[in-house]
Amino acid sequence: MNLKSIIRKIESKYPLSLAYEWDNVGLLVGDINLDIKKILVVLEANEKVINEAIENKVDLIITHHPFIFRKMNKINTNDLKGKLIHKLIKNDISLYSMHTNFDIAFGGLNDYFMELMEFEDSKVLDITSNEVLYKLAVYVPTSHIESVKNALLKSGAGHIGNYSHCSFSSQGIGSFKPLDDTNPFIGKIGEVESVEESKIETIVNQKKLGSVISSMLSAHPYEEVAYDLYKLENKGSSVGLGRVSNLKEEVVLKELCNNIKEKLNMKHIKVVGDIDTKINKVAVVTGSGADMIKKAQRKGADVLVTGDVKYHDAQDALDMGMCVIDCGHFDTEDIFKDVIKRFLDEIEGLEVIKSDVYLNPFNII
Ligand SMILES: [Zn+2]
Structure with a gap:
């Protein structure tokens, strides 16, 4: 699976937008087109962790603490961080960090601690924020109501609290006249057409808006899709x-x-x-x-x-x-390895290993 697809899956559950402004999360080193087979998960990356990744032929390291945090003006081997970045790139290892977005997100570190x-x-x-919600209403010829509805719901529309697949459909007659240079699915150029259509209405979280709209457009049979999108005053979950x-x-x-x-x-x-x-x-x-x-x-x-x-x-x-x-x-955060491994293990075709490097800088004697 390429890195881009893995990141899409991670960020649909742990969106970067949840992170604090001062944070630095996401893909910090790497090539999104690289094929990823093996992932090393760890609280943070240092030289020992990167050597461990090289020895284990890992393609991607996922850390909780951002690998790059302070502003860097130069990336060269004269300083430790620059040296490590070079080492990662030379070994085709990408590095992704998920920090305060992972603390905040449902199913992240704090929730895992509660579960444990x-x-x-x-x-x-x-x-820190409330979900922003949109209402999406799309007009579909009755023959395609199920396929468009499925595409909407599959891409993340229709969630209200603990309910999924929420939508409302009503029937009506849609009218339109295809003009020159069109290729209408129904009707003829220059003639007004009336078609039995359904209006599907559903609710969409702002974070899913992009994928929901693109799935809707690909599932819809019309060349020009008529849809309304408006921001709601209702607040989503906090x-x-x-x-x-x-x-x-x-x-x-x-x-x-x-x-x-x-x-x-x-x-x-x-x-x-x-x-x-x-x-x-x-x-x-x-x-x-x-x-x-x-x-x-x-x-x-x-x-x-x-x-x-x-x-x-x-x-x-x-x-x-x-x-x-x-x-x-x-000790409250080393469990990051367990919770992120559990999430990634659900994705087929990936081998996920937990780092064995002991990272606690303190010894109690
Ligand atoms: Zn921390």
């Missing part, structure tokens, strides 16, 4: 960073810490608050989420589970009466 911990029915902690969930059963903080240690395979964990505090609602932000302590408390959470909590963040949390579990940035 068995925190159910989670909601978004900090909303997306954002972090998740919050009501626990099925109350736990004490100490027990919750032990569960997290077990699930993330950690020996030590840092915790702020009385370890006997009763916990009914949990907020989670994978990676660095200490700036969400207040937000989590406002949402009614008893504890925020995150990484990178500084001393003063911990002091503030304590003063606010908010519990915080600091699992470390690495």
Whole structure:
């Protein structure tokens, strides 16, 4: 499968548009026309990871942390990043990064953390955007109603909440007169034609608009397709960073810490608050989420589970009466390998391997 097709699949689930403005996500190194057979998934790429990819004859590396983040004015072998970019290109290895878009997207890192911990029915902690929705109405000769409707729905139109295949059809008579230089599917040049037509109406998420319109145009038999497209005031589902969930059963903080240690395979964990505090609602932000302590408390959470909590963040949390579990940035995000592998394994013809390079820069002794 070529890289372009793989990227299309990835970005239909994890759109780049979800990423924060300061982020740098997408294909950072590579040729979209290259054929991809083997993918290495890893939290971030360094020299060891790139050597691992070369040894394993990998065609594509997918990282969570952006491989190129700071502005680069030169790409040469005088600096480490330039050297690594050269190494990737020389070995025909492409590199794709999915960062805050993957944190925010449904089915991304935060959702996977909730799933792993068995925190159910989670909601978004900090909303970053709402889906923009469009109404699409297309006029189709009755003979082609099913094929056009299928094309629309297959390309992603017609989703409302947890319902898919949502559409409405009505019957009527369409009239038109083909002018010179046309090649009408029905009717003759210069004569007004009346045809039994159906109007199919459906809803489309802005992100799917391009693929839905092009599928509709290819499935439609007319040379000139009559369709209306208008932006809706209805808001789609909210997306954002972090998740919050009501626990099925109350736990004490100490027990919750032990569960997290077990699930993330950690020996030590840092915790702020009385370890006997009763916990009914949990907020989670994978990676660095200490700036969400207040937000989590406002949402009614008893504890925020995150990484990178500084001393003063911990002091503030304590003063606010908010519990915080600091699992470390690495340990809340190394699970990236598992969730992205699970997604890519669904695509036929790809071999996906997880990196064996240990990337946590900290040792606890
Ligand atoms: Zn991170």
